[in-house]
Amino acid sequence: MGDLYLIFKNVTRKKLRLFLTLFATFIAFMIYGVLMAFQMALDSGVELSADDRLIVVNKVNFTQPLPLSYVTRIRSVEGVAESAHMSWFGGYYQDPKNFMPMFAVEQDRFLDVYDEIVIPDAQRKAWLQNRQGLLIGESVAKRFGWKVGDRVPISSNIFSRKTGGQTWDFDIEAIYRGADPSFDTSGVYFHFKYFDEARTFGQNQTGFVAVRTEDPALNEQVIKAIDDQFANSFFETETVPEKAFNKAFIEQLGNIALIIQFVVLAAFFIILVIVGNSMALAIRERTNEIAVMKTLGFRSGRIFRMVLGESFLVAILGGGLGVLASVALTRLITENVATLPPLIMKPEIFLSAAGYILLLGFVTGILPALSAWRLNIITALSR
Amino acid sequence: MRLLSQTWVVIIMNIRSLPSRFSMSLATIFAVAAVVGVLLFFLAMGNGFRATLEGAGSDAVAVVTREGSQSEINSVLGRDQVNLIANAPGIARDDAGNPIISAELYVIVDGIKESTKTKVNLPLRGLSQAGFDLRDNVKITDGRMFSPGRNEIIVGEGVLKEFGGFSLGKKITFGKTTWEVVGIFTTGGSAFESELWADARSVQDQFRRGNSFQTMRLRLETPGDVSALQAYAKTDPRLNVKIETEANYFSTQGDAIKGYVIFGWGVSIIMGLGALAGALNTMYTSVASRAREIATLRAIGFSNVSAFMGTLVEGILLSLLGGVLGIVATYLFIDGNSAATIGASFTQVVFTFTLSPDLMVQGGWIALAIGVLGGFFPAFRAARLPVVIAFE
Numbered sequence: 205m206g207d208l209y210l211i212f213k214n215v216t217r218k219k220l221r222l223f224l225t226l227f228a229t230f231i232a233f234m235i236y237g238v239l240m241a242f243q244m245a246l247d248s249g250v251e252l253s254a255d256d257r258l259i260v261v262n263k264v265n266f267t268q269p270l271p272l273s274y275v276t277r278i279r280s281v282e283g284v285a286e287s288a289h290m291s292w293f294g295g296y297y298q299d300p301k302n303f304m305p306m307f308a309v310e311q312d313r314f315l316d317v318y319d320e321i322v323i324p325d326a327q328r329k330a331w332l333q334n335r336q337g338l339l340i341g342e343s344v345a346k347r348f349g350w351k352v353g354d355r356v357p358i359s360s361n362i363f364s365r366k367t368g369g370q371t372w373d374f375d376i377e378a379i380y381r382g383a384d385p386s387f388d389t390s391g392v393y394f395h396f397k398y399f400d401e402a403r404t405f406g407q408n409q410t411g412f413v414a415v416r417t418e419d420p421a422l423n424e425q426v427i428k429a430i431d432d433q434f435a436n437s438f439f440e441t442e443t444v445p446e447k448a449f450n451k452a453f454i455e456q457l458g459n460i461a462l463i464i465q466f467v468v469l470a471a472f473f474i475i476l477v478i479v480g481n482s483m484a485l486a487i488r489e490r491t492n493e494i495a496v497m498k499t500l501g502f503r504s505g506r507i508f509r510m511v512l513g514e515s516f517l518v519a520i521l522g523g524g525l526g527v528l529a530s531v532a533l534t535r536l537i538t539e540n541v542a543t544l545p546p547l548i549m550k551p552e553i554f555l556s557a558a559g560y561i562l563l564l565g566f567v568t569g570i571l572p573a574l575s576a577w578r579l580n581i582i583t584a585l586s587r
Numbered sequence: 588m589r590l591l592s593q594t595w596v597v598i599i600m601n602i603r604s605l606p607s608r609f610s611m612s613l614a615t616i617f618a619v620a621a622v623v624g625v626l627l628f629f630l631a632m633g634n635g636f637r638a639t640l641e642g643a644g645s646d647a648v649a650v651v652t653r654e655g656s657q658s659e660i661n662s663v664l665g666r667d668q669v670n671l672i673a674n675a676p677g678i679a680r681d682d683a684g685n686p687i688i689s690a691e692l693y694v695i696v697d698g699i700k701e702s703t704k705t706k707v708n709l710p711l712r713g714l715s716q717a718g719f720d721l722r723d724n725v726k727i728t729d730g731r732m733f734s735p736g737r738n739e740i741i742v743g744e745g746v747l748k749e750f751g752g753f754s755l756g757k758k759i760t761f762g763k764t765t766w767e768v769v770g771i772f773t774t775g776g777s778a779f780e781s782e783l784w785a786d787a788r789s790v791q792d793q794f795r796r797g798n799s800f801q802t803m804r805l806r807l808e809t810p811g812d813v814s815a816l817q818a819y820a821k822t823d824p825r826l827n828v829k830i831e832t833e834a835n836y837f838s839t840q841g842d843a844i845k846g847y848v849i850f851g852w853g854v855s856i857i858m859g860l861g862a863l864a865g866a867l868n869t870m871y872t873s874v875a876s877r878a879r880e881i882a883t884l885r886a887i888g889f890s891n892v893s894a895f896m897g898t899l900v901e902g903i904l905l906s907l908l909g910g911v912l913g914i915v916a917t918y919l920f921i922d923g924n925s926a927a928t929i930g931a932s933f934t935q936v937v938f939t940f941t942l943s944p945d946l947m948v949q950g951g952w953i954a955l956a957i958g959v960l961g962g963f964f965p966a967f968r969a970a971r972l973p974v975v976i977a978f979e
Contacts, residue, residue, distance in 0.1 A: 220871060224864040231861035235854065264762045265708060267660070267695040267933065268794070300657050362661045364827075370655045405663065438795070440762060455705045456935070458928035466628070470621045471858050477614040478865035485611065485872060 207506065211513045214486070222518070225482045229522025229564070230529065232475035233557060237530025238537075239464050240556070241547040246454055246461070248386045248545060253446040255420040256285075257317070260413040260430055261449075263440040267292075269409035270439055275310070278413050281429045283422040288313040291399065291411040294362040295392060297348055304344060306358070306392040307411075308399035317414045320383040327352060327378035335398045337377035341389025345379050347542030352376055358392075363403045372402070388545040415443070472560070479522075480568040483515050487572035494576050495584035508577040515569025516562070523561035527554065593889050597897035600880075601873075602904065608873055612905055615869045618862040619909025619957055620916065622855055623950040627917040627942060629851020630949065635941040636844040636928070642777035644837030645723055647679075647810035651803040654827045658840065658932040659693040659802045660710075664828070666798040671826055672805070677815035679806040687806040689718030692790045695934055696761050696783070698750040700927070707927070709746065710934040711761070711783045713790030721804055722774065730755050730770035735786050738793075741770035745780035745937030749927045753783070764793050778837065781927070781937040804833065840931040859957055866961025870902045874969045881969055882977035895970035902962020903955065910954025914947050 215222060244251075260278060262268035275289045288310040295306030311332060315321060323331070323339070331337040338358075340350060350356060354376045364370045374394060382389055400407060417426050427443040434441045444452075454460075487494075494507060534547040605612050651672055652662035669690045678686040692713035700707045719725060719732065733739035742753045752759065757768045766785065774780050791797065807813065813830050820826040874881070881894050922942040930936035 221868060224868045224871075228861045228864040231857060231864070235857060262762075263697075264794075265695045265697045267708065294661055359655065361655055361657045364655075436763070438763060452705045455700070455703055456707050456929045458926055459702075463628075467625055467854055467858075470625045471854075471861065474618040474621045474858065474861055474865065477617050478861070478868060481611050481614045481865075482868055 207510055207513065211510055211517060214490070214510070215514050215517055218486075221482060221486070225479055225518055226522040226525070228475050228478045229519060230526040232471045233523040233526025233561070234529040234533065235471045236468055236557060236560070237527050237549065237553060238533050238547075239468050240553045241530070241534045241549055243461060243464050244550055244553070245386065245545040245547050248548075249388065249450040249454065250447055252320070252382075252384055252387055253450050254320070254416075255445070255447070256417045256423070257446040258415040258417060258423060258427060258430075258443050259446055259449045260415060260441050260443045262412075263442040266412060266449075268439075269406065269411060270413065270441065272408045272410050274434065274439070274441070275410065275413060277433060278415060278430055281426060281433070283417050283419075283426040283429070285416045285418045286313060286316045287413055287415040288317040289396070289410040289413045290314070291396065291409075292362075293394075293399070294360045295358045296361065297356070297358055300361065302348070303361075304392050305390060306394070308396045309393050311393075311395045311397070314393065317416050320387060321380045322383055323378045323380045331377040334375055334377050335395050336374050337395065338374035339378045339380060339393040340376060341391050342379060342381045343389045343542045343546070344392055345376075350376050352379060363399070363406070365402045366404055367402070386546055386548045386550075390543070390545065414446075476564065476567065479515075479518065479564065480571075483518075483568045483572050486514070487511060487576055491579065491584050494579055495581045498579065498581050499585075504577045508573045511573035511576045512566070512569040515572070516565035519561050519565035519568065523557065523564065527557045590890060590892060593893040594896040597884065597889065597893045598900045601877075601897045601901045604877065604880075605901070608869070608876065611869045611872055615862075615866045615905045615961070616909040616912060618865045619906045619954050620913035622858045622862045622957070623910050623913025623954050624917050625858060626851060626855035626953060627914065627946060627950045628921055628940075629847055629855070630946045631917065631921055631940040631942045632926070632938075633844050633848035633851070634943060634946060635938040636936065637841040638941055639776065639781075639936060639938040640778050640837045640841040640930070641834070642775065643779050644832070644834035645810075646832050646834045647723075647807055648721060648833040649805050649807055649813050649816060649830055650833050650836045651805070651828050651830050652801075652836075654829050656829070659691075660695065660932045660934070662693075662801045664690070664800045664803060666800070668826060668828065669800055669803055671823060672803055672816075672820070672828070675816050675819040677808050677812065677819075679808050687717065687721060689714055689721050689804045690787065690800040691718055691802050691804065692787055692794070692796060693801050693932070694790065694794050698746070698935070699752060701749060701751045707750065708929065708934045709750065709783060710781065710932065711740075711785060711790065712779075713785055713787035715787050718787075718804060719784075721806055722779065724775045725779070726773050727770045728773050730768070733769055733784070733786055736788055737786065738764050738766045738789050739769045740766045740783050740785045741772050742768055743780035743782050743784075743937075744771060744773045745776075745925070745927075746783060747771060748925050749935070749937050762793060764789075776939065778840075778930075778936055781935055807832075843931045844928070855953065859953055863957050863961055866902060866906060866957055867964060869905070870898060870962055870965035871968070873901060874898055874965045874972075877969075878972055878976055879979075881972050882974050885972070885974045886977045891970040894972070895966045898966035898969040899959070899962040902965065903958035906954045906958025906961065907951070909957075910951050913954070914942075914950050917950075918942055918947075 262270055279287050291308045293306040293308055296303040331339050357371045357373055359371045417423055423445060430443045431441055531549050534549055538547050656662040673686050673688050681687055694711050695708045696711045697706050698709040733741055746753055753768055755768055759766050811832055813832055816830045820828050820830055921940045925937055925939045927935045927937045
């Protein structure tokens, strides 16, 4: 009889217990996979920031405006390759609940600053040519069922139009996807010209300016040059690398990362306790058997390996299924909840999950395995 | 009657034999405690956030914002609109016969979060003494009120707790102007405590708002009744405004954290399934280890109902112990802690984790559910054990 066969026989001896232990492990790793995917989606804005992109905002706060005249002055700074200014629109479709991150952008330059936005050539042209053209992300299209060629009314909770009302008409001209699958495609962009001519207030002002530098090595110098230029003016600027800007933005949510870790830890703790106990119990119940096996000439080391193998088998089986379930679940969430950024199960998640699975197998098996290894035949059989 | 006393005896026997299954039982208790703890963490968060916002809204005060702006930050009201609304019916008047109104500004400035040293959005509210008096339960706890027309700021206690650089006497620069913190105020833990307050005119100058405002607050003649005001605003084409009670305004703002609460329930229920697996494991083991004992009792005339009840009660007891442990741990380590997150107005709201008795009961329910389910099936097995085991 091979060791593997023995391990398998031992594990499946009590089917109900095996099922419950596997189920608990399964649950833990399913939670782990999904929460890690969430965590990574939250961080993806930071991960995918370009090293050579800077954001210029009003020094008081990024919600305060900047004069439009700054745009050309920023563009002429040494080391700036390209720049595009953007204004927050506060857009929503029909109901304030259907709110979307929507910006009026300097349309001719925007796509050069954000070159990770991928659009079919024909659509790109069409969007640039139509003043009321709208560029939407794939997830927005999915969320509202919009197609290229649709005419849609979008309301703003900030800007009303000179002709009255807060509802603006747009033609959907282009749908973009990200160069990277975890790129968030919930953004909506339209022409600044259309926006500035029709709005009732705020003319000649913009929200912030996105800048591309010629080389990330020049960032420090460009930041200093821009901010110095406007120092002591009424609208002082603060220029930050995009990565830092996105990170600060996410941190405004509070300690999301901490909360996620807290939940994962609690789930893991439960599992460890349950699986560890089941393992210990299984070995205790078989004290006699192990003693008999030793009497028959099974070496201690071999028995040690077999017991440890049992706990590894349970961990790998339950954990593996749990990770698979989290793959299915993240896909389901991404398909059906368009308001969330795409949840991608990255290789890192599989790797770390595999590490934890092995750790679980080791921690839960080591004590029972040691006690089986040390078991004295005489005392065991005389019990 | 005999059945009751039999059942009672079996329950006591089970409980007395718990120490022999110490580690298994303890594992179940801890597993349930972890589930209850996680659930209460999220519920206390949602509860605290909501209490902070709803505590800010008074029924006796109406908020006027521009139609469709949804939050104070997006609203704009011109001086002429403010004057028009001041003449509306239904506004309470002071002893001199003037309407009690407060035209306010609401702008976002940068603050630094103490725990992470990152930038956060803080609301700076421009208002006047009238606005201060209009709000119930506002008190200056340290320092003094700002003087009109000066660049002076008073700071809410919530801001002081979570964000650095706002202590009394500190000088703060927003743009080109330096402001001095001259006072600290409290509003009894409501959302206003997450704000910085300054003189409306100074804020208008600093943020180039000319003579415009963003929102208006006014004291109502009859608390809760804004119908006269709304009717008045409807008839005047110059007034494109939304008028609602402050309580109503803030209750819609409280939805910002709903997602967390739903998430918390989801995770707890999934974790609860894991804990249930553990509880079932424990209880089946308990039945197996007492198989001979149960069969012996049956042989000497105890009914299978008593065997069933004994095991069920044991399961419920373990889970409830876990539930209590989870509740106590949450109460000790989480309740009363303050935290901040971004609210509907795009600014930080400082809130306190609040564990109410009602939430504790919800935690108790989830523990009980695990106990009943985890005890029922093993109890069923106990009731059906063949008596012959006792004679093997």
